[in-house]
Amino acid sequence: MQPIQHLGAKLWLHHVSKLTKRLRQTPNARHFQFKSVLVFTVQWFRLGGRRYSLLNAALGFTKGIMKINIRNADIKDAHSIALVHVTSWAQAYDGLLPKSFIESYNIERRQKLWSNTLSDNLASVLVAEMGNEIVGFLSYRKPRGEQSNNSIELNSLYVAPGLFGCGVGSDLFDYFEKRMLNSSYTQIVLWALDTNQIALNFYLKHGFCETGLQGKERLDGTILNDLQMVKSIKA
Known part of the structure; x- marks a missing residue:
C-alpha cells in the first residue's frame, strides 16, 4: 500500500x-x-x-482518498466474495424472500459455491477492492437455454451492505460494460426479482429495460416472480 x-x-x-x-x-x-x-x-x-x-x-468524503480497484477474481478470493454475498444477500432480500431460505445460505455454503465457480470457470467474476478489502463483486456468463449467441448474462452483482448507494455497484457495472463493448456481445441480459425495487431501479438507471419475459418459482410456500431485463450495448 x-x-x-x-x-x-x-x-x-x-x-x-x-x-x-x-x-x-x-x-x-x-x-x-x-x-x-x-x-x-x-x-x-x-x-x-x-x-x-x-x-x-x-x-461521503473518501471517494477521492480511498480508491476503488476492480480486477478479475482469483480462487483465493472465494471466502471474501462469500462474505460479501451472504451479508449483502441477507440485507437486500430481507422481507422479500422466506427467512429460512435466506438463512440457509451461510458463509461455508457460499464459499464452496464461489470456489467451484472460480476453479471450474463456471462464470467470470470481477471484484471491487477498497483498502485491500473486497467490498463487492460481479459475475457473468453465457446465458443458459435458448438465447442469442450475441447475449451475455449478468448473473450476480453484490456490494457489502454498508456500501449500498456509494457507487461501488456502478463502478463494477461500468467496468463490466466497457469490457463487453470490446467483445462480440451486443446485449446484456439479467433476471431480477419483481419485488426488489432497489435492484430494478439500479438497472433501469443503467439503461436496462424489461423484455416481458418472466420466470416463477416456489420457495417455502412463497411464489417468486423474476423479470428478465436487457440492455443493448452495440447498434
Whole structure:
C-alpha cells in the first residue's frame, strides 16, 4: 500500500470511529461488522435537517482518498466474495424472500459455491477492492437455454451492505460494460426479482429495460416472480 493510500485508510477509519458514537444512537439503525471494519446498513436518518444513509455519511468524503480497484477474481478470493454475498444477500432480500431460505445460505455454503465457480470457470467474476478489502463483486456468463449467441448474462452483482448507494455497484457495472463493448456481445441480459425495487431501479438507471419475459418459482410456500431485463450495448 502506498503511503497516501495508507493515510487515506487511517483517516477513513478515524472518521468512521467518530461517526459510530453518534450513529449508534440513531433510532432503527442496524450495524454490521465487515472483517475488521465497522460498516452500516442502508438506513435513512436525518441529521441537521438533511437526509443521509449511514455509510454514505461515513464514506461521503473518501471517494477521492480511498480508491476503488476492480480486477478479475482469483480462487483465493472465494471466502471474501462469500462474505460479501451472504451479508449483502441477507440485507437486500430481507422481507422479500422466506427467512429460512435466506438463512440457509451461510458463509461455508457460499464459499464452496464461489470456489467451484472460480476453479471450474463456471462464470467470470470481477471484484471491487477498497483498502485491500473486497467490498463487492460481479459475475457473468453465457446465458443458459435458448438465447442469442450475441447475449451475455449478468448473473450476480453484490456490494457489502454498508456500501449500498456509494457507487461501488456502478463502478463494477461500468467496468463490466466497457469490457463487453470490446467483445462480440451486443446485449446484456439479467433476471431480477419483481419485488426488489432497489435492484430494478439500479438497472433501469443503467439503461436496462424489461423484455416481458418472466420466470416463477416456489420457495417455502412463497411464489417468486423474476423479470428478465436487457440492455443493448452495440447498434
